[in-house]
Amino acid sequence: MDDSLQSLIRQLIKKHHTSCPFEIAASLGIHIRFADLGQTTKGLYFRKLRRRFIVIHNQLPPPWQRFVCAHELGHDRLHKGISRFFLEEHSYFSPGKLERQANRFAIALLTAGLTPGQGESLHEFYLRAGIPQEMLYFFDF
Incomplete structure (x- = not known):
């Protein structure tokens, strides 16, 4: 994961204590x-x-709502001034650059402070951290 992204995540957690x-x-x-x-x-x-909004689909299960909130927060932090939709694609394999960046931000935030257990695969670790299974297709294991 990108050092600048990790630094941004650490700063956010330190400043907001969560x-x-x-x-x-x-x-x-x-x-x-x-x-x-x-x-x-x-x-x-x-x-x-001059007000900022995150709107989350109310029919999503809680792990997806949490991920979407983190993803949209990524847009706020990484793509200042750009309003973006997080659209479910027919193919999970070709998200745009800004969407990939927001996904990486969400995963970095949601796994901050966690470490994989002994013998735990990265895939298992991400699932334990509450990353929706569908998002795992974006990353190599």
């Missing part, structure tokens, strides 16, 4: 909303009138 994406977003003044976003949209991040 690795919970919901708590960090709230501390940063980002408004979190839950809404029915349809079949293909898991979440979105946008700015309106």
Whole structure:
């Protein structure tokens, strides 16, 4: 994982005293909303009138809601001024550059402070950390 990304994650956790994406977003003044976003949209991040919002699909299970919050928080921290949709793709193998960066941010945040157990594969570790199974296709093991 990129050193600058790790440094950013460490700074966020140190400043906000948590690795919970919901708590960090709230501390940063980002408004979190839950809404029915349809079949293909898991979440979105946008700015309106100098206010920042993360909207999470309300039908997602809690691990996905947590991941989506972390992903959209990644857009806020990494892609200032850009509103991006986190769309479920028909193929999980070709996300755009900004989406990959937000996914890596989410995984780094959600695994911060955790270490793989003895004999635990990286795949098992990510699942234990609450990373949705579908997101594991983005990474080599």
